[in-house]
Amino acid sequence: MPSHSDHTEPLAPEWLTIPDDLNTLDPAIWPDTAARNASGGVEIGGVAVTDLAKTFGTPLYVVDRATAVAQATRIRDAFANALATIGTDVTVYYASKALLTSDVVRWMRDAGLNVDVSSGGELAIAVAAGMPPQRIGLHGNNKSYAELRAAVGIGLGTIVVDSLDEIDLLQAVIEDAVAETTADAAAGSPAASSPLADPSYRQRVRLRVTTGVHASTHEFLATAREDQKFGVALADVDEAVRRLRAIDRVEFVGMHSHIGSQIFDALGFDEAITRLIEVQKRLLESGPVPELNLGGGFGIAYTEADLPRPIEQMAENIASTLQRSCFAQGVPVPHIAIEPGRSIVGRAGVTLYETGTIKDVQIDQLTGNTRRYIAVDGGMSDNPRPELYDADYQASLASRSSDAEPVLVRVVGKHCESGDIVVQADYLPEDVRRGDLLAVPDTGAYCFSLSSNYNMLPRPAVVGVWDGTAHLLVHGESIETLLRRDAGLEITNKTED
CATH class of the missing domain: 2.40.37.10 (Lyase, Ornithine Decarboxylase; Chain A, domain 1)
Incomplete structure (x- = not known):
């Protein structure tokens, strides 16, 4: 400066x-x-x-464009390099709510990033822009039947389930979609090309977990505190995962955590990882949990007074905490996903x-x-x-x-x-x-x-x-x-x- x-x-x-x-x-x-x-x-x-x-x-x-692409590449490489040292890798989703246009989607796609959406409109733009459905994740605390139906119908990469109530809705959507696809196939309709036409296809699902971590940010940007609308409480995770695993066409791939936005240090991530890996150990007793999505929220400098930690240091700190927590619990290090948005385009x-x-x-x-x-x-x-x-x-x-x-x-x-x-x-x-x-x-x-x-x-x-x-x-x-x-x-x- x-x-x-x-x-x-x-x-x-x-x-x-x-x-x-x-x-x-x-x-x-x-x-x-x-x-x-x-x-x-x-x-x-x-x-x-x-x-x-x-x-x-x-x-x-x-x-x-040059800055946005450079930031996307820098964040991708920082986490890939840090996580490689502990024997795992990363999938980076661009959090499109930060800035969504078809061109921005293409910039992120070509930089090797996936994209995260949180509504039917965001999903439609991402697909229309040419992002492969398998590289899209869908968020949202109140997804509609239509939004879930659209996601399931195109074989979306991952749906992040946000509540116990949504599990029932997702099951109904999948059952309806399978029935419609089966009927279309019998009638020779082109809709039979849906991924659901394959009996072995299962919709990948993550479960959003409210860790209770109080990130150091504005109250309206803290999204993991207990008294707010997002996610499933830690006490309800086991029941939620049991119900997800019971759905024939669902593949539970792991938990999702997002502690907030405009975060300048890794302390909140450290605590969230510690709590999540404790739960991961329990969940592994009844089935695979190959992934863990740690969300985004990495802060940027808006004024001369702002001093966010460099993303390389954040990545190294998160990798170190992840390795330490997994060793302490005796579980393998999962594949990691992150969802930066502001830190890419801000x-x-x-x-x-x-x-x-x-x-x-x-x-x-x-x-x-x-x-x-x-x-x-x-x-x-x-x-x-x-x-x-x-x-x-x-x-x-x-x-x-x-x-x-x-x-x-x-x-x-x-x-x-x-x-x-x-x-x-x-x-x-x-x-x-x-x-x-x-x-x-x-x-x-x-x-x-x-x-x-x-x-x-x-x-x-x-x-x-x-x-x-x-x-x-x-x-x-x-x-x-x-x-x-x-x-x-x-x-x-x-x-x-």
């Missing part, structure tokens, strides 16, 4: 320091290919952000905004302290994470460089909410004016996925950049898009016609 001098601004958070150079792009939070060109503007993937804004408008999600993404209203607001009459507010043309509709998780971001002037003095600012959106804050606090050049482009890095994960039409703002386009060229990944919306969706206007228009 660049060096910084101590801040003296009373309204600045303790972690924020005044940059020595406001034009520097911190490599810890910007894409690998981000740089300033000869004119001082930012370019990503060899494409100037001014050209991107001119072509696609703002706000705009920009995704650097830093690959940047959101571009155009600045609008700029105002200085006096915060304290006694001290005279003022805060500069810079409003942009998006906000919580394209990035709700600051409101949902108190997430911090940083920003840079992107359309040009500047030698002006740094001033403490708060970047806000244009929504009718006082909490519509994009960047709580950062230093930008004093000469930022209406019409400048601001860039907020680290927005590749969950920003597009969580976007909305609040205040009837159209959702931005998603553009991929590589080799000096921009590629449209997802069409942006327009006011006309919103009008066409309103059924009342559709009825009115038909009447007038």
Whole structure:
């Protein structure tokens, strides 16, 4: 990270320091290919952000393919190398909820990753993008009959069962699917080519287990605590596995654990592994348990204050704990699966905004302290994470460089909410004016996925950049898009016609 001098601004958070150079792009939070060109503007993937804004408008999600692929490869290799030292290997699933487009699926497929989905819509996009069904895993705490039927019908690689109730639903789905496939085969229907037409085919299933580990992260991102909606409690695992193994067309392959997101160290994984391997020993007494899925949640740096442990160290720590736990319980080391998402695409993404209203607001009459507010043309509709998780971001002037003095600012959106804050606090050049482009890095994960039409703002386009060229990944919306969706206007228009 660049060096910084101590801040003296009373309204600045303790972690924020005044940059020595406001034009520097911190490599810890910007894409690998981000740089300033000869004119001082930012370019990503060899494409100037001014050209991107001119072509696609703002706000705009920009995704650097090189960074996403490099991160996927780095994580895959880190775990493969670490686990090889203890005699096992890894399957890496890209957690598509972080950012899902057909192109991103293909990037992950070609990098050797599988993909994890959690709804029928995500499944449909992954399949349509060309990911083989055998390389897809399906999550979800409330899967519908239709979603399970679609997964079973195409021979999905793995279904992660989330509750005792879902076991009954899955059994009904499989029985119906087998009956339909048998009937189709008798009638000579092409549907007889389904994997279920083979009497020896069994649907691979994992069981999501709530370990009770309290990961060090935001409360809404901790997913293994006892009082929440995901998974089966440790006390219910034996019964759940017994019932899964009793279903004729199901192959139970192992447990699944996900302790949370944006995790900076391996302590939570250590405790989860210790508890899971104790259960693994019991389950092996009545049948095979060849795999263990440890989920994802590896954190990234969003600001200069964030210091996540390098993924290579995380992998080595997890491998060491796994080996130690298996030795202590006298069980073989299972095949491991992981599901990174944010750590692959988070830093690959940047959101571009155009600045609008700029105002200085006096915060304290006694001290005279003022805060500069810079409003942009998006906000919580394209990035709700600051409101949902108190997430911090940083920003840079992107359309040009500047030698002006740094001033403490708060970047806000244009929504009718006082909490519509994009960047709580950062230093930008004093000469930022209406019409400048601001860039907020680290927005590749969950920003597009969580976007909305609040205040009837159209959702931005998603553009991929590589080799000096921009590629449209997802069409942006327009006011006309919103009008066409309103059924009342559709009825009115038909009447007038």
